[in-house]
Structures are given as C-alpha cells and as structure tokens.
Amino acid sequence: MSLASNTSNQTRGLSPEMFLSEELAAVELDQIFYREWSCIGREDDIPNVGDFVTFKVGDQPIIVVRLEDKSIRAMSNVCRHRMMRLVQGNGNTRQFSCPYHGWTYSLDGNLVGAPHMGCNLNFSKEKFMLPTLKCETWHGWIYVSLSNDAAPIVERLKKLDTMVQPYEMEHYVTVFVEDLEWNTNWKLLCQNFMEGYHLPIAHRSTVGRNFPVGETKFDSDGASEGFTYQYFLKPNDMNFGVAHPMNTRLTDNLRRSSVMPTIFPSHMYVLAPDHLWYLSLQPNGVGKVRIRYGAALAPEVMEHTEDKSNLLSQFKELLDKTQEEDRLLVENIFENIRGPMAMAGPLSWLEREVHEFTQYLARKIA
Numbered sequence: 145m146s147l148a149s150n151t152s153n154q155t156r157g158l159s160p161e162m163f164l165s166e167e168l169a170a171v172e173l174d175q176i177f178y179r180e181w182s183c184i185g186r187e188d189d190i191p192n193v194g195d196f197v198t199f200k201v202g203d204q205p206i207i208v209v210r211l212e213d214k215s216i217r218a219m220s221n222v223c224r225h226r227m228m229r230l231v232q233g234n235g236n237t238r239q240f241s242c243p244y245h246g247w248t249y250s251l252d253g254n255l256v257g258a259p260h261m262g263c264n265l266n267f268s269k270e271k272f273m274l275p276t277l278k279c280e281t282w283h284g285w286i287y288v289s290l291s292n293d294a295a296p297i298v299e300r301l302k303k304l305d306t307m308v309q310p311y312e313m314e315h316y317v318t319v320f321v322e323d324l325e326w327n328t329n330w331k332l333l334c335q336n337f338m339e340g341y342h343l344p345i346a347h348r349s350t351v352g353r354n355f356p357v358g359e360t361k362f363d364s365d366g367a368s369e370g371f372t373y374q375y376f377l378k379p380n381d382m383n384f385g386v387a388h389p390m391n392t393r394l395t396d397n398l399r400r401s402s403v404m405p406t407i408f409p410s411h412m413y414v415l416a417p418d419h420l421w422y423l424s425l426q427p428n429g430v431g432k433v434r435i436r437y438g439a440a441l442a443p444e445v446m447e448h449t450e451d452k453s454n455l456l457s458q459f460k461e462l463l464d465k466t467q468e469e470d471r472l473l474v475e476n477i478f479e480n481i482r483g484p485m486a487m488a489g490p491l492s493w494l495e496r497e498v499h500e501f502t503q504y505l506a507r508k509i510a
C-alpha cells in the first residue's frame with residue numbers, strides 16, 4: 145500500500161485503499177491518535193471551576209475539567225470499578241459520580257466515595273484515581289495527548305505562533321460547539337477542510353466568494369512537522385471575514401486576511417479577523433468520523449453588534465450550510481472509492497496541504 149506516488153512532477157492524492165483499510169485504521173489509532181495531540185475545544189468552553197467537557201481520543205473516553213486552582217485537567221472518563229463511562233456531554237459539577245454503582249471522584253480524579261467497599265480487605269481508595277492525560281493550552285485551544293512523549297504543543301506550533309498571534313484568537317468568544325458524526329473516513333474530511341481549491345466551486349453559494357483562491361499564499365519553506373496552513377487575502381469590499389472597524393489589533397493586509405491552519409493530525413480552523421471556525425476530528429472506525437465543530441467571534445464583533453441574536457443565527461446558518469455542502473462531498477467520495485475503477489488523480493498547486501498531510505501520514509505510519 146503506497147501512501148502517495150509522485151510521477152512526472154505530479155503529486156497524487158491518497159489511493160482508495162488508504163480510506164478503506166481496517167488494518168490501516170488500527171495503525172492510525174496506535175501511531176497517530178494515541179501519540180499525537182488532539183484538540184478538545186477552547187478554554188472558554190470551561191471558564192468556571194467544575195466546568196467539564198467530554199471527548200473521545202480514538203476509543204478512549206476522556207473528561208476535561210476546570211479545577212479549583214483554575215488549571216485544566218484531562219483524565220479518563222471510565223470508572224475504575226467496572227469500566228462504566230462516568231459522564232456524558234458537558235456541564236458543571238462538584239464531583240463525578242458513576243451511574244452504575246456510585247463510585248465518586250473529585251474534580252481532580254481522586255476516588256472519594258465507593259459504597260459498600262469497606263468490607264474488602266486492603267481496599268484503598270488512593271489506588272483508584274482516574275488516569276490523567278497530558279493537557280496543554282495554546283492561544284485559547286485545549287490539547288490533550290495520551291502519550292507522555294508528545295513534544296510540548298508550544299514547540300510543535302512555534303512557527304505558527306507568529307502567524308496567528310496578531311489575531312489574538314484566545315480572546316475570541318465561543319458562540320457554539322456541537323458534536324457531529326459523518327459517514328466517511330476521517331482523512332477525507334481532513335483533506336477537504338484543509339484545501340481551498342474546492343471553495344469557489346463547491347461553496348459558491350456560501351463562503352466561496354470569501355476565499356479568492358488566486359490570492360492563496362503558502363509558506364515557501366514548506367510544511368512544518370506539526371502543521372500546515374495557507375493564507376487567504378479577501379477582496380476589499382467584503383463585510384464578512386474581515387476586521388471590524390473597532391479592531392485595533394490588525395493592520396494593513398492582515399485586516400482582510402484569514403489563516404487556515406491544520407494542526408496534524410486533525411485539528412483545523414479558519415482564523416479570520418472577525419471570526420473563528422474549527423473542526424477537530426477523531427476516527428470512529430474506517431467509515432465514520434466524529435467531529436467537534438465550533439465557532440467563535442472576535443470580541444469587538446460581540447461588543448459592537450446591537451442585534452447579537454440575529455448575527456449569531458446568520459453566522460451559524462452560513463457555517464451549517466457550508467458544513468452540509470462538505471458533508472455531501474466527503475460522504476459521496478467515501479461511497480465512490482469502493483468501486484473497482486476508483487483511482488487517485490493529480491493534485492493542484494492549491495492542494496499543497498493535502499500533499500503535506502500525506503507526507504505527515506507517511507512519517508507517522510511508515
């Protein structure tokens with residue numbers, strides 16, 4: 145199974161079997177998702193002590209919670225008794241109580257209650273703390289990793305730092321977060337979100353006009369170990385996707401530029417001067433992908449918009465429609481690649497991120 149072929153200076157996309165192989169899906173979990181960083185959302189999803197969100201890294205359910213000292217902890221969402229999931233969704237709590245037999249854990253994962261276990265010789269609650277994961281924050285994002293060997297996220301994204309820093313996205317205000325599941329392979333959705341080539345065609349009735357692909361800029365140095373990205377410069381007459389008049393952070397062309405990073409393996413976002421739109425993906429077998437889908441608005445947009453509910457509903461409607469356009473594409477491709485005549489074609493220069501994603505996969509699963 146070859147990841148990508150490069151003939152006559154033509155880089156090709158991933159071959160069909162790369163999206164269909166059960167064997168490869170198991171390797172991806174082991175070599176990628178259980179070793180790399182996964183984004184579970186933004187810090188402002190859990191601003192208060194006891195706020196928590198749940199997530200699954202591969203097949204591992206986790207809880208991410210704000211502790212008393214305001215730090216963030218990530219830990220297993222599986223009870224140490226007989227492995228029931230502790231909590232679902234998100235919310236605020238003082239402790240996590242298992243719905244099966246009532247074992248109870250403090251916010252930081254210590255077992256503090258275990259009904260009727262006192263008769264067990266040598267039973268000691270201290271031995272049954274919830275296992276923790278590495279958890280780091282970066283410009284408002286929360287990343288977790290099951291691997292103690294994962295390089296610090298700040299190192300991994302060092303080069304991206306200078307590109308996103310002027311936007312100060314950590315101050316953007318989250319306006320919605322949803323969990324979706326689509327019937328496709330996670331890599332098809334990754335590839336779809338990271339490239340701009342399809343925007344003027346597939347999204348011509350939604351966001352296509354906001355992304356004039358001729359203005360796409362790539363880093364001449366090529367991809368970094370941990371991410372790829374591109375810039376878009378918007379037309380002068382745009383009123384969406386550009387800096388609000390009260391935005392004093394961005395100057396010159398940055399006032400109408402978006403950055404689209406893909407943090408390998410599966411955290412992708414559009415960072416615009418006025419909004420942020422993200423996906424964080426996890427595979428669920430070969431043919432399903434779990435999607436954490438969210439968006440945020442720049443603080444001055446929130447502050448200086450009189451009719452916020454109208455703004456939010458229009459914003460969400462636009463992103464939802466765009467998402468639906470993408471869902472139809474990537475679910476359709478997943479059906480087509482099973483046919484015996486399916487084969488990968490050459491990539492455009494505008495799909496450079498797809499090529500870089502392929503190279504990343506090759507490094508990880510070689």
Ligand code: FES
Nearest residue numbers: 223225226242245
């Ligand atoms: S599985 Fe959680 S208390 Fe029994």
Ligand SMILES: [Fe+2]
Nearest residue numbers: 336337347470
């Ligand atoms: Fe798209």
